[in-house]
Structures are given as C-alpha cells and as structure tokens.
Amino acid sequence: xxxxxxxxxxxxxxxxxxxxxxxxxxxxxxGDPACRLIHxxxxxxxxxxxRRAMSFMLAYxxxxxxxxxxxxxxxxxxxTGTGGIVRSLGPxxxxxxSGLAEYLxxxxxxxVAARDLLDDRGCMVLHVDTKTSHYAKVLCDEIFxxxxxxxxxxxxxxxxxSKTANFQRVHDVLLRYVKNPRTAPRFRxxxxxxxxxxxATWGNGRxxxxxxxxxxxxxxxxxETESPGTPLGDVxxxxxxxxxxxxxxxxxxxxxxxxxxxxxxxxTEPGDLVLDPYVGSGTTLSVCHRLxxxxxxIDASPGAVEVTLRRLEAxxxxxxxxxxxxxxxPRRLGKTRGAEAADGQQRRGRGGQNQMVLRARxxxxxCSPT
Amino acid sequence: xxxxxxxxxxxxxxxxxxxxxxxxxxxxxxGDPACRLIHxxxxxxxxxxxRRAMSFMLAYxxxxxxxxxxxxxxxxxxxTGTGGIVRSLGPxxxxxxSGLAEYLxxxxxxxVAARDLLDDRGCMVLHVDTKTSHYAKVLCDEIFxxxxxxxxxxxxxxxxxSKTANFQRVHDVLLRYVKNPRTAPRFRxxxxxxxxxxxATWGNGRxxxxxxxxxxxxxxxxxETESPGTPLGDVxxxxxxxxxxxxxxxxxxxxxxxxxxxxxxxxTEPGDLVLDPYVGSGTTLSVCHRLxxxxxxIDASPGAVEVTLRRLEAxxxxxxxxxxxxxxxPRRLGKTRGAEAADGQQRRGRGGQNQMVLRARxxxxxCSPT
DNA sequence: GCAGTTAATGAATCGCATG
DNA sequence: CCATGCGATTCATTAACTG
Numbered sequence: 001x002x003x004x005x006x007x008x009x010x011x012x013x014x015x016x017x018x019x020x021x022x023x024x025x026x027x028x029x030x031g032d033p034a035c036r037l038i039h040x041x042x043x044x045x046x047x048x049x050x051r052r053a054m055s056f057m058l059a060y061x062x063x064x065x066x067x068x069x070x071x072x073x074x075x076x077x078x079x080t081g082t083g084g085i086v087r088s089l090g091p092x093x094x095x096x097x098s099g100l101a102e103y104l105x106x107x108x109x110x111x112v113a114a115r116d117l118l119d120d121r122g123c124m125v126l127h128v129d130t131k132t133s134h135y136a137k138v139l140c141d142e143i144f145x146x147x148x149x150x151x152x153x154x155x156x157x158x159x160x161x162s163k164t165a166n167f168q169r170v171h172d173v174l175l176r177y178v179k180n181p182r183t184a185p186r187f188r189x190x191x192x193x194x195x196x197x198x199x200a201t202w203g204n205g206r207x208x209x210x211x212x213x214x215x216x217x218x219x220x221x222x223x224e225t226e227s228p229g230t231p232l233g234d235v236x237x238x239x240x241x242x243x244x245x246x247x248x249x250x251x252x253x254x255x256x257x258x259x260x261x262x263x264x265x266x267x268t269e270p271g272d273l274v275l276d277p278y279v280g281s282g283t284t285l286s287v288c289h290r291l292x293x294x295x296x297x298i299d300a301s302p303g304a305v306e307v308t309l310r311r312l313e314a315x316x317x318x319x320x321x322x323x324x325x326x327x328x329x330p331r332r333l334g335k336t337r338g339a340e341a342a343d344g345q346q347r348r349g350r351g352g353q354n355q356m357v358l359r360a361r362x363x364x365x366x367c368s369p370t
Numbered sequence: 371x372x373x374x375x376x377x378x379x380x381x382x383x384x385x386x387x388x389x390x391x392x393x394x395x396x397x398x399x400x401g402d403p404a405c406r407l408i409h410x411x412x413x414x415x416x417x418x419x420x421r422r423a424m425s426f427m428l429a430y431x432x433x434x435x436x437x438x439x440x441x442x443x444x445x446x447x448x449x450t451g452t453g454g455i456v457r458s459l460g461p462x463x464x465x466x467x468s469g470l471a472e473y474l475x476x477x478x479x480x481x482v483a484a485r486d487l488l489d490d491r492g493c494m495v496l497h498v499d500t501k502t503s504h505y506a507k508v509l510c511d512e513i514f515x516x517x518x519x520x521x522x523x524x525x526x527x528x529x530x531x532s533k534t535a536n537f538q539r540v541h542d543v544l545l546r547y548v549k550n551p552r553t554a555p556r557f558r559x560x561x562x563x564x565x566x567x568x569x570a571t572w573g574n575g576r577x578x579x580x581x582x583x584x585x586x587x588x589x590x591x592x593x594e595t596e597s598p599g600t601p602l603g604d605v606x607x608x609x610x611x612x613x614x615x616x617x618x619x620x621x622x623x624x625x626x627x628x629x630x631x632x633x634x635x636x637x638t639e640p641g642d643l644v645l646d647p648y649v650g651s652g653t654t655l656s657v658c659h660r661l662x663x664x665x666x667x668i669d670a671s672p673g674a675v676e677v678t679l680r681r682l683e684a685x686x687x688x689x690x691x692x693x694x695x696x697x698x699x700p701r702r703l704g705k706t707r708g709a710e711a712a713d714g715q716q717r718r719g720r721g722g723q724n725q726m727v728l729r730a731r732x733x734x735x736x737c738s739p740t
Numbered sequence: 741g742c743a744g745t746t747a748a749t750g751a752a753t754c755g756c757a758t759g
Numbered sequence: 760c761c762a763t764g765c766g767a768t769t770c771a772t773t774a775a776c777t778g
Contacts, residue, residue, distance in 0.1 A: 007379060007380070007381040007469075007471050007474065007505065008379070008380055008381070009377060009378070009379055009508065010376075010377070010378055010379075010380045011377040011378070012376045099376075099377075100377050101376050101377050104377065130521075130522040133504070133522075134503070134504040134505075134511075135377065135504075135508060137504035138379065138504055141504075150536050150537075151500075151536055151539070152500040152503075152541075153537060154524050154605065156524070156526075156603075156605045158565050158600070161600050162601070163559075163601070165554065165555060165557040165559070166520050166521055166557065167520075167521045167523060167546075167602055167603060167604040167636070168601050168602070168603045168604065169603070169604050170604060170605055171524055171604060171605050176537075184535065185535060187536065189535070194770075194771090195770075195771060195772085197772060197773090198770060198771055198772080200744095201746090201771085201772080201773095202771090206769075206770095207768095207771095208768085208769075209767075209768070209769065211766090211767085217748085217749070218747090218748085219746080219747055219749095220747090220748085220749090220770090227769090230528070230531050230769090230770060231531045231533075231537075231538050232538070233526075233537060233538045233539070233540035233541075234537040234538065234539055234540060234541060235524065235526045235540055235541050266537070527771095528770075528772090529750080529751075529752080529770070529771065530750070530751065530752070530753095530769055530770050531752085531753095531768085531769055531770055532751090532752045532754080532768085532769085533753065533768075534752080534753055534754080538752085538753095539752085609771075610750080610771080610772085611750090611772090612749085612750085612771070612772035612773045612774090613748065613749035613750045613751090613772070613773080614747085614749065614750090614772075614774055614775090615772070615773055615774080616773080616774075617773095618750090618773095622750095622751095
C-alpha cells in the first residue's frame with residue numbers, strides 16, 4: 001500500500017496564499033524567557049519565530065471548534081462597596097465563519113507554520129471535536145504526510161445530560177503527528193492500571209508466556225516483577241474543569257490541566273520547549289511552568305492575554321511579553337476566495353486590538369481570577 | 371454557517387461509474403424470511419434490493435479496515451481418530467488494496483447504495499478505525515449531507531499491549547448518519563450508570579434544579595424518583611470477543627454481540643428491518659434474531675457464509691439463502707481508474723466464488739464451530 | 741452449586757534473521 | 760539495502776477444571 005497518493009481535500013480558495021505580511025516580534029516587557037507570551041495573530045507570530053530559528057518539542061493547537069458563536073468570558077470581581085461578587089461578560093474569541101472552507105483556509109497555514117517550527121523529534125497535537133476532526137485529519141495527512149500520523153486521542157469527559165434523540169457527545173479528539181517518521185520521537189511510556197479482570201486473574205505480577213519445544217505457546221504465568229500497568233491507550237477519561245473548580249478562569253472552552261499534563265509527561269521532557277499558538281486561558285503555559293517545560297504562547301485576544309497573565313502571576317511567573325506586528329497589513333482577499341467569504345461579515349481579532357496597552361504586571365494584583 | 375459547500379474529497383477515478391452490471395437475486399433455498407443471507411457482491415445485491423423497494427431501519431456496515439493483509443479464518447474440528455482438536459486455516463477476506471484511493475472508490479458506491487435502501491426514519495452506521503475513519507466521514511458528509519451526521523461513536527476496548535513509542539490504539543470508530551434530518555429518527559434513549567462521583571454526592575435519586583424568584587438557578591436537590599442513570603454517550607466501553615469465548619467463531623475481526631446489541635436497542639425496534647452488507651461472522655444476523663429484528667445480510671466470502679450459516683443454525687434459525695448473480699459481468703476498468711489500480715494485483719472475492727454450491731443446511735450438522 | 745484456580749489464545753508491534 | 764517473515768512479548772478475557 002502506498003502513501004495517500006491522490007486523495008486530497010479540496011475547496012475553493014485552498015491554494016490562496018495565506019494572509020500575513022512581513023512580521024516582527026516586539027519585546028513589550030522583560031520577564032522569564034522560559035515562559036513567553038506573544039500578543040498577536042499566531043500565523044504572523046509563528047512565521048516570525050521561524051526567522052528566529054526556534055524549534056519546539058511539542059506544539060499543542062487548540063483552535064476554535066467551528067461553533068458558529070462569539071464566545072464570551074466571565075470576569076468576577078468583588079464589589080468595592082457591598083463586597084458581593086460581580087460577574088461581567090466580555091468578548092473572548094470569535095468563532096463565526098462563513099463556512100467550513102473559510103475555517104480550513106485559516107487553519108491550514110497555521111498547521112504548516114507550526115510544523116515548520118517543530119524539532120526533528122517533536123510532535124504536533126491538534127485539539128478539535130467531531131465537527132471538524134475528520135477534515136482536519138485529512139488536511140494534516142497532506143501537510144505532515146500520512147506516515148507521520150501517530151494517534152487519534154479521544155478525550156472522554158462527563159457532562160450535564162441533555163435530552164436529544166442521539167448518543168450524547170462526550171468526547172473531543174486530539175490528533176497527534178510527529179515531525180519526522182524516521183526519527184525516534186520524544187515519548188515516555190505512561191501506564192494505566194490493569195483491568196479489574198486481569199488483576200483478579202493475574203494479580204499485579206507481570207505475565208509471561210511459556211512456550212513448548214516447538215515454539216508453540218502453552219500457557220502464561222505470572223512473574224515476580226510487578227507490572228507497571230498496561231501502556232496508556234488513546235482513550236483518556238479526564239473530567240472537564242468543574243464549574244466551581246479553583247482551576248477555572250472564566251475563559252470559555254478552558255481545557256483541564258490534567259489533560260495537558262498527560263500530554264506533556266508523554267511527549268516532552270523537562271527543559272523542552274512547547275508551543276501553544278492558541279493560548280486561551282493559558283492552561284498550557286501554566287502546566288509547562290509547573291512541570292519545568294519552557295513554553296511560548298500566542299493569542300490575538302486581549303481577553304486571553306489578560307486571563308493568562310493573571311493566571312501565571314498567581315503561579316509565580318512573570319512571562320516575557322511580546323507583540324506580533326505586521327508591518328504591511330495584508331488586504332483581505334475577499335471575493336477571490338469564493339462566494340462563502342464574500343459576505344462582508346466582521347472578521348475576528350485581527351483589527352482594532354493591537355491598540356490595547358499591555359503591561360507586564362497587568363491588571364489585578366489579586367489571586368487567581370475565579 | 372452554511373453547509374459544507376465546496377469542501378470535498380478528491381482522488382483519481384472518484385467519478386468512475388461503480389462496477390456492477392444488471393444483477394438479480396436467486397433464491398437458493400427456502401428459510402426464515404426474517405433472516406436472509408445473500409451470497410454475492412454487496413453492491414450488486416444492494417442494487418437488486420433497491421429494485422425490490424425494500425427499506426431498512428438500520429444499515430450496519432463493517433467493511434475491511436484497509437489493513438493491507440489477507441485475513442484468514444480458523445476452523446476447529448475434532449480429529450476422528452485421536453479426539454484432539456485440529457485447527458486449520460482458510461481464507462476469510464482480502465483486505466489488500468493498491469492504496470486509499472482504490473479503497474474509497476469501492477466504499478463510496480456501497481455507501482450510496484446503503485443510503486438508498488434506508489427507511490426515512492432509519493440510519494446508517496459505518497464501522498471503521500482511525501486509518502480510514504476521517505476519509506470515510508468526509509465521504510459520508512458528501513453522500514448523506516452534513517446535517518445528517520449524527521454521531522461519531524468511539525468503541526473503546528482493552529487488549530494486549532505493544533511496545534510502540536506511541537499511545538496504544540484501543541478504539542474503533544462508528545459513524546452514524548440519519549437518512550432524513552427533518553424526520554424524527556428511530557431512537558430509544560439508553561442509560562449508563564451514574565459516575566461514581568455523582569453517586570457519592572447525589573445518591574441514585576434524580577437531580578432537580580432549584581430556581582429562585584428571578585429564574586436564576588440556586589442549587590440542585592435530589593428527588594425520590596430513582597435516576598435511570600446518565601444518557602448513554604458516544605464512547606462505549608465494550609470488551610473484544612475473548613479468544614476462548616463461546617461467542618467466537620474463528621472468523622477474523624469478529625465484532626462483539628454486546629456492541630451490535632447496543633446499536634440495535636438504540637436505533638431499532640422489534641420487527642424493524644436491518645441491513646448488514648458485510649456479514650463476516652454473522653454477528654448482526656445472530657443478534658437481530660435474538661432481539662426480534664428482521665435482518666438481511668450480504669457477503670461475497672464463502673467462508674463468511676459458511677460460518678454464518680453454522681452460527682445461525684446453532685441459534686435455531688435457517689436463513690432464507692439467496693445468491694446475487696450479475697447477468698453481465700462488468701470488466702474491471704483497470705487503467706482508466708488511475709495508475710494505482712493497474713498493478714495487475716489479484717482482486718478480492720469477486721470471481722470464482724459463485725460456483726460454490728450452497729445448501730441451506732450447509733456443512734456440518736454440528737454445534738457452533740469452536 | 742459456587743468460588744477460586746488454571747488453561748488457552750487473540751493479535752499489534754518490535755527485533756532479528758533471512759533472502 | 761530493502762522487503763519479508765517469524766519469534767518474542769504481554770494484557771485481557773472466558774471456558775474449563777478443581778476443591
């Protein structure tokens with residue numbers, strides 16, 4: 001069986017050059033170089049990082065899920081007078097698109113840019129759900145090569161039940177690709193507990209097959225050495241961040257630290273460099289700091305940057321903060337990319353946000369923003 | 371957000387007309403009309419069924435998984451002299467392809483044919499693994515329409531460990547599509563046990579949200595009525611058929627009855643008609659009989675037909691057996707469908723099999739072939 | 741009859757030998 | 760050097776056996 005050969009995903013505008021002019025990163029403040037945060041478009045920023053010849057052991061991409069919604073974040077503050085908790089809503093990120101074609105058109109160059117930044121032993125993990133995972137996988141096969149596909153990780157969670165006449169969706173998908181299929185990737189084997197039935201039959205000892213003279217297997221036996229468990233599979237049961245968890249930041253679509261921690265433990269070692277082009281609430285940066293991994297995050301949303309700065313500060317880090325500046329703002333190519341992009345809809349987070357003044361010790365000197 | 375619009379999967383030969391001449395079904399033997407088995411190419415057979423205007427509430431498709439291997443089946447028999455068990459290997463089905471393009475070219479017309487046979491309230495379930503699931507999903511979106519996509523069901527199992535530097539693959543994927551998005555589909559809500567943490571907090575009582583005067587939720591409380599559990603999600607933990615299970619037939623890639631049973635319980639009612647164009651070991655027919663669903667299975671492999679007949683006989687059914695005959699054997703279109711099909715490779719199971727004489731009470735009058 | 745123990749073996753992957 | 764094939768590995772599971 002050959003490579004994928006001729007099978008490919010096509011849409012109008014796929015081959016249009018991706019939008020990003022000449023970009024440079026401007027240092028906004030000093031900070032810990034092992035924890036960097038860039039405010040700006042992640043495509044522009046990743047290309048600028050490429051010119052700095054940075055290389056990453058893991059790129060974790062958690063893009064919008066094509067929900068068709070404008071996502072809001074909740075900010076909680078103590079009212080100075082009454083002392084009560086005041087909740088206020090603000091924009092987080094815009095996940096509205098003219099269609100799947102536009103969504104993929106934006107995602108594709110970012111996947112390419114992330115791939116280009118990977119270390120030879122590194123890998124990329126793309127977090128999506130079942131609305132887009134299949135298209136994303138075909139796209140990634142094309143970008144990375146089919147032989148670089150490593151895993152479809154299923155993150156299984158539990159959630160509030162709904163009454164739809166369907167099996168309730170209780171999983172997300174994480175697609176993992178290695179940079180180089182001929183290089184041994186960074187990988188530390190993690191283990192799960194043995195199945196109850198296995199423990200009942202074999203205890204905690206490692207099993208060993210016994211063969212007869214002709215090389216045929218006769219039976220198995222347990223050994224003295226204790227089994228570490230069964231190698232971690234690609235279906236992970238991890239709870240979502242509870243609505244009242246200390247971990248919760250108020251930023252929508254926040255991912256649990258336990259999920260990111262497992263990825264980091266398996267795919268990186270302490271000191272390795274991790275890229276997160278969709279920072280959101282800053283979970284990756286936070287866990288990287290806790291586990292001794294160097295991290296670089298990018299986000300265009302001022303809300304994301306603010307939440308992340310607070311969260312890191314609460315963890316005792318002041319990140320090195322930079323800004324991605326596109327010298328020559330590219331024109332939106334509009335009509336040439338097909339009817340679906342010509343609806344004149346307001347675009348997300350590329351204009352009108354760079355004016356925000358960012359301070360390294362931004363905003364509140366309080367605790368975690370719960 | 372519009373429909374998928376322009377995003378599509380392309381490959382050389384995609385638009386070639388699918389191979390199947392004028393086909394008719396020939397009754398080979400009388401039998402139970404609620405349990406039919408057709409020996410022949412499933413595309414030809416499905417088209418012939420279409421001319422009979424049959425309509426199905428569920429089509430379960432379990433095609434080869436693009437493993438690149440010739441799969442064998444194990445036949446066990448008691449040696450007439452020594453009384454020992456004699457194992458012998460025979461062909462089951464050929465899963466070797468020139469590439470993904472050829473695989474998809476064969477799958478696509480079968481998906482179309484299956485869709486055409488569905489009842490308006492019916493659904494199709496395609497069982498694949500992560501090598502092909504993403505391509506298959508894009509294909510199905512095109513055939514059924516994105517709005518007909520219902521679920522990506524993850525079947526999670528446990529199995530022997532391997533030492534690869536990767537998360538071990540422990541899941542298959544079942545893609546479910548409904549025929550008509552504007553019709554309420556057959557669906558019976560099934561339940562799972564509550565999570566241990568939920569039981570600890572709430573016991574087994576049904577929770578009830580409590581609201582204050584302004585319609586804001588205050589807290590929840592338990593009620594007297596016992597909770598049926600949490601609605602069944604789209605990640606299913608079901609064990610593979612154990613090597614020594616009574617259920618095991620010796621046919622490779624056999625699916626557990628528990629998996630099919632869950633599908634039937636949720637997507638059909640007693641008396642509904644179920645289609646299985648890739649019968650294999652006959653699990654679907656067997657479970658349909660047990661649950662009172664009428665079933666029609668198709669398989670081109672003589673081994674599959676033999677195993678299925680024995681299995682059904684052990685369950686007390688004699689299926690109505692037919693044969694799909696293509697009056698005018700279509701020529702393999704070879705070179706016109708692209709280089710990857712022009713390698714002169716031996717084709718799977720379409721020729722040289724129809725000569726086999728099939729008897730309704732075929733082969734051994736023994737018990738299940740373990 | 742039931743519980744506990746023993747037997748049997750699927751099939752993914754790696755490593756090594758062979759051609 | 761690359762393709763092929765076989766041996767080794769090792770949980771998971773149920774049937775069969777034993778006390």
